[in-house]
Amino acid sequence: MKRKLLFILLTLIGGSSHLYAQNEINSLRNYLQENSGIISQSDASEMSVSSAYRSPSTGWYHMYMQQNFEGVPVYNRIITAVLVENEVRHLVNQFESDFETRVIGSSDKLKISPETALLNAVRSLNIAESKAVVQSTRNTKSLASGKVIKAELDAPALSSEPVQAQLYWYPVSNPENPTIKQFTAVWNIEFEPEDPSNVWSVFVNANDGSVVETIDRVVHCSFGESAAEHRKHNTSARNQIASTPPDSSYRVFDYPLESPIFGNRTLVSKPYDKFAPMGTGPGTSNGWHEDSVAMNNYLAGNNVWAYQDVNSGNAPVSTNPSSANLNFDFSYSTDSTSASNQNAAVTNLFYWNNLIHDVLWRYGFDEPSGNFQTSTMGRGGLGSDYVRAEAQDGGGTNNANFFTPVDGQRPRMQMYLWTNGTDGDFDNGIIAHEYGHGWSNRLTGGP
Numbered sequence: 001m002k003r004k005l006l007f008i009l010l011t012l013i014g015g016s017s018h019l020y021a022q023n024e025i026n027s028l029r030n031y032l033q034e035n036s037g038i039i040s041q042s043d044a045s046e047m048s049v050s051s052a053y054r055s056p057s058t059g060w061y062h063m064y065m066q067q068n069f070e071g072v073p074v075y076n077r078i079i080t081a082v083l084v085e086n087e088v089r090h091l092v093n094q095f096e097s098d099f100e101t102r103v104i105g106s107s108d109k110l111k112i113s114p115e116t117a118l119l120n121a122v123r124s125l126n127i128a129e130s131k132a133v134v135q136s137t138r139n140t141k142s143l144a145s146g147k148v149i150k151a152e153l154d155a156p157a158l159s160s161e162p163v164q165a166q167l168y169w170y171p172v173s174n175p176e177n178p179t180i181k182q183f184t185a186v187w188n189i190e191f192e193p194e195d196p197s198n199v200w201s202v203f204v205n206a207n208d209g210s211v212v213e214t215i216d217r218v219v220h221c222s223f224g225e226s227a228a229e230h231r232k233h234n235t236s237a238r239n240q241i242a243s244t245p246p247d248s249s250y251r252v253f254d255y256p257l258e259s260p261i262f263g264n265r266t267l268v269s270k271p272y273d274k275f276a277p278m279g280t281g282p283g284t285s286n287g288w289h290e291d292s293v294a295m296n297n298y299l300a301g302n303n304v305w306a307y308q309d310v311n312s313g314n315a316p317v318s319t320n321p322s323s324a325n326l327n328f329d330f331s332y333s334t335d336s337t338s339a340s341n342q343n344a345a346v347t348n349l350f351y352w353n354n355l356i357h358d359v360l361w362r363y364g365f366d367e368p369s370g371n372f373q374t375s376t377m378g379r380g381g382l383g384s385d386y387v388r389a390e391a392q393d394g395g396g397t398n399n400a401n402f403f404t405p406v407d408g409q410r411p412r413m414q415m416y417l418w419t420n421g422t423d424g425d426f427d428n429g430i431i432a433h434e435y436g437h438g439w440s441n442r443l444t445g446g447p
Helices: 004-011 014-019 022-034 114-122 282-286 344-360 427-442
Strands: 048-054 061-068 072-084 087-093 135-142 147-155 165-171 182-191 200-205 209-214 218-222 249-252 266-269 304-308 387-391 400-404 412-415
Touching: 022 072, 022 427, 048 165, 061 400, 072 182, 114 147, 114 182, 114 200, 114 209, 165 209, 249 344, 282 412, 304 344, 344 387, 344 412, 344 427, 400 427
Parallel strands: 072 165, 304 387, 387 412
Antiparallel strands: 048 061, 061 072, 072 087, 135 147, 147 165, 165 182, 182 200, 200 209, 218 400, 249 266, 400 412
């Protein structure tokens, strides 16, 4: 039994070793061989390395193994391993044991296409069927047998971004024995509709077309009455400026202040080396306003683009604050309206998104682990996924949310106003809380 399992591990993990660090591959292989009770031969037969990287900030090596059957991934069934100096220090096994005995049907003879699955998903959400008209389909991942397991569907009336369709094995209840999980093939249909407050992920049975589960990928938070009651205390164009780290400054409620009730704003200069020594982190490499294409004179850079979205259009309005000399010092008053405080709100939101980004980089949420950056500066991971931080978003009140797609796709933070006039953009605790949904989602299961 051990020899058969070792052969499988040699084939599956060792066969991919040219992609990953050989020493860590050997260490994990030896660990699984010595602890053969972790995974059975049948459950390991189609195991694949879904992600592996070394964190430049910690030196730790992270590996994620995906459970598959008939070439189709099993939803959220992953082995996570962390190696330090070639030694397995942490391993979590989320594989389903005896998987082949609990499969309903086969993924080789599916009755439902991705296009039909999209139509059924739209119906279940009470969205007009006319919006689900697919103009084109691109098969983005197929097996040697020709079976399509991943596709992109262009349905412009439904979403400006391509609809993602991924084939999975998904757990369903067993009517004869509810304590035993069964698995059926599903199409996971994911899209962002016109309403920006939701990103729908619908699991459609690939055999009968029924909707198995619906998930909103946007994490909505309810904070009740905001703690930041704001009590009294004594251009959208992309312009190029200097290409070196600028002497930027921001008037904000700086760390460690959580909100206006704890103190006053201060003018902070060159904060990009505040938590990362010069030359070691992404913020210190290019400041906060360069995005690998240009140096921006508004509140956008490699890590975040902050803007006001009072119309809930997921895009900045024409009055987005800018400063030719990168001195973002705007007026703020607890007696003023939220509209009068807009520039100060966007500045505070931009500042804290960058600050959180740099702190997390030091502790391991860096480029290979899937952090949020336009350019990864050659350090690994996928880029083009800065945070879209939307201040005073008009899509809701008394709340905030965060949407986290996969590495390489842009996340979105939406900050709302409170009905009592409080602005969540000045509550640093809420900003940090929402950002927490982002990094925890990226780190869970690998980027």
